Amino acid sequence: MTFHLWTVQKRNELQESLNLWLESMQARGLSPKTLRNYRDTVGRFVNFLESLNLTTLDAVNPPHVRRWLLHRQAQGVSSYELYNAYRQPHTFWRWCMREGLTENDPFAKVEKPKVPVKVKPVLTPDEVQALLRACEGTHWLRLRDRALILTALDTGARAHELLNLTVGDASRESILITGKGQKQRMVFLSSTTRVALHKYLKACPFPLQQDSPLWWGRYGALTLHGLLEVIQKVGKRAGLKGHLGAHIFRRSYATWCLRSGIDLETLRQLLGHSDFSSMKHYLNLVEADLKRAHQQHSPVNALLKQKRR
Template sequence: MSYGAADGIRTHGLLSHSHQADRWTSEQYNIWRCFCVLRRDRHNILSFTQTENTMHTSENPLIRVTDNSAYSLHTAVELFLEHCEARGLRAKSITFYAERLRLFTSRVCVPLEQVDAFSIRRYLLQRQREANSTHTVHADYRALRAFFSWCAREELLPRDPMEKVQPPKTDVVCKPPLTEEQIRALLDACRGTDWLRLRDYALVLTLLDTGLRASEVCMMTVADGTSETFLIRGKSRRDRLVCLSAETRLAIRKYLRAYPEPLTPESPLWWGTQGALTVYGVLQAVERIGKRAGLREHLGCHAFRRSFAVYSLRSGMSLEHLRELLGHRDFATLKHYVKLVEQDLKQAHAEHSPLRMLRKR
């Protein structure tokens, strides 16, 4: 980035440091205008008189030097999304921020510098009154917190208005894991010699044996499915070790032998009638298995992930090992699984406490 020597106006390389003239060529002006449009910042387009082909200098009152106050709320959101993309965030995360922040800009029609804690609270309250769940409102809060924190770091705002906004409370619902009867019903629903039934049987065992997310299941290759251990890059973009039991590997081999098309070790592991399964395809397959098994509630991949965590803790696995196998960065997410195990302990205490014998007398 360079600056015009006479006036100190940012020209992003269009004028050199030694350039003493105050004239822009038509090509330079068009490049600068395209740059501003791409940045979605209409306030940054410098005044330009084509008849005189002259860039106004600091002595001319028509000049507008770009500063942070020139950014609109909409422009700041778009710049934040560019920042997220430059950081290499997943497309799903960028979509999360884009949807919630653009909804905020459509409801809060004030300049960026006028957004305060009161307007943010009113927006969150409006979202609550629209009968949104507490988790939806909390997601709005998280998106706004990330955005305004970035604005403060980039000095687009003198202070982060979210510092005075407390997070909305959420309903804590600890969903139980799949019971042993439900797991057996799911496996029985996959019995058969057809390659699709063999695939479903192997898929259920894989989900229950590893606790993988649906997106991670889609990453598995044929070589992964036939190995005792393999590496996978999950949600946090960190490679982690995944272990497959002998029963799971055997079920996968039976499915692969029955699959009608030849596959290489690098081929995707899970296939359907229309090709390799996507995340949506895996979710659909799991949902159909749940319906065949007669489960009343909707069955998703996370039910297997939750069951893997709870049964592992019940059998004595350490939290550190469970965190590594599930691919979590910290222990905060595991607290929900620990609560389910605590309920087991409370029930066991109520059934086997020595005081229970005294109550019977």
């Protein structure tokens, strides 16, 4: 009698859970870039656990998570990358718990790494004026540049959101755009911006329909790379120091809105954030404004002034 020996491969619950979670994230409509980021970071975490001979969710405990963070520290990652090495695996683990895959939470007793607050610059009014002066002229490309700068400042839209605008959007006061995670929101165009867009489109030499892309270059519709290059070139013509990225317009929009007294919930909706955690860095930008406001309205200062009178 012949016996066949079958090799039984041990079930890897961690890898299976990771694959299910990534499918769930994809079903939510997250961008390919975000999915790659999750797959890379959480995949490394799972691979690290496997190197410790851990293959099940219940086998992982807080010391394993701490060893993972120490492992990433030893690799010389930045403080922001170290924070993500905690945050993204924690997000994955919370999903596993919500799905009933485990009741074990190895992150519960592990402190999250601290991230030093970096205040990124925003455009000053003088810099905005310099950018607009760099767009002066009657050539259709200069008219396009002016319209693009004003649209970016007026909406706080991300680069890919700007790229997805159509010719038909240019004449509307409000535009429904689709942002990160396929979340939709309304943005608004001032009359000044709509006039700039009208002048640009009137001068644009390409045959345009309502559903045509809004932004064009010498050789056709702009790609994302082309749009970013346009912004950089305007910055160089304006004499601005350093690299001018598209996101500085979004930061400037948020900061100026806060300085003008907008409430956080309204700003959150205008920016398309799902919660307030993503808005902390915008609040840091107006810390100096808050300090000045405190000095101006401090109850102690007011009482002392009254006493001196």
